[in-house]
Amino acid sequence: MADADATGTVRGRLVGIYVTPQRGAAMQSPGTVFAVEGKGLDGDRYAAGTGTFSGRAGPGRQVTLIEREAVAAAVADTGVQLAEHETRRNLVTAGVTLLDLVGRTFRIGDVVLCGVRSCLPCGYLDQRTRPGVRNALEHRGGLRADIVRGGTLTVGDEIVILPG
Numbered sequence: 001m002a003d004a005d006a007t008g009t010v011r012g013r014l015v016g017i018y019v020t021p022q023r024g025a026a027m028q029s030p031g032t033v034f035a036v037e038g039k040g041l042d043g044d045r046y047a048a049g050t051g052t053f054s055g056r057a058g059p060g061r062q063v064t065l066i067e068r069e070a071v072a073a074a075v076a077d078t079g080v081q082l083a084e085h086e087t088r089r090n091l092v093t094a095g096v097t098l099l100d101l102v103g104r105t106f107r108i109g110d111v112v113l114c115g116v117r118s119c120l121p122c123g124y125l126d127q128r129t130r131p132g133v134r135n136a137l138e139h140r141g142g143l144r145a146d147i148v149r150g151g152t153l154t155v156g157d158e159i160v161i162l163p164g
Contacts, residue, residue, distance in 0.1 A: 012096030012159040014108050015068055018085050019044035024128070027085040035063070035111045037150035041090055060116030060144035064089040067098055070140035078136040086129045089119065089142050096159050098143040105148060105164060109157035112149035119144045 018027040019041050033041050040047030040062040047062070066089040075082050084092045091108070101115035121137035 013094050014091060014153060014155055014157040014159060015094045016084050016092030017041075017153060017155055018088075018090055018092070021045060021048065027088060029085060032152055032154045035113075035147050035150045035153055037147050038062070039147065041153075044090060059146055062146045063091060063113060064119050064142055064144055065091040065093055065098055066119070066142035067096070067140070068092050068094040070098075070137070070142070074136040074140060078132065080130070080132040080136040082129065082133055082136060086125075086133070087137065087142070088125065088128065091153070093159060096161075101143055101145070101161065105162045107160045107162055109153055110149075110151040111147065111153055112162070113145040114148050116144045116146055118142070 016029065017031065017033050018029055019033060020027050021043055023045055025045075028043075030043070033043065035041055036047060066084070066087050068084065071082060071084050071087060071092070074080065098115070099118060102117060103115060105112060105114050107113075119142040121134045121141040123134055125133045125137065
């Protein structure tokens, strides 16, 4: 868990950004990306409405996040080889427990997001990577979030849980 400041606000860091313009394509790692309010990350398949699961309705489909610590634990616990980009999540964080953000508003840099629900791993991950990845990420697949206020995300940005 990240350190808390004098007000008790938990802080973490954005340590990776991944997008891909089309379904099934390799994830790309820009150091910076623009988050479009109500839509998703500029240049990502889900913002364009072309992702594998884009046809499903409902909130929590704009941005996915995963903890660096969860990926490392999945590898250590199961022996399955897994790089952060292979999780196919958009944002990789460090120092903050993402499931604590379900129902909460938080800021990464100048972008405000709302945590909607856990991001369960699916069988598609095994197809895109190797057998066992889905099971390795069970109960540590990350968070689905929506963009409340857009702006620029940059690797190294601080994550701050907002009051309320």
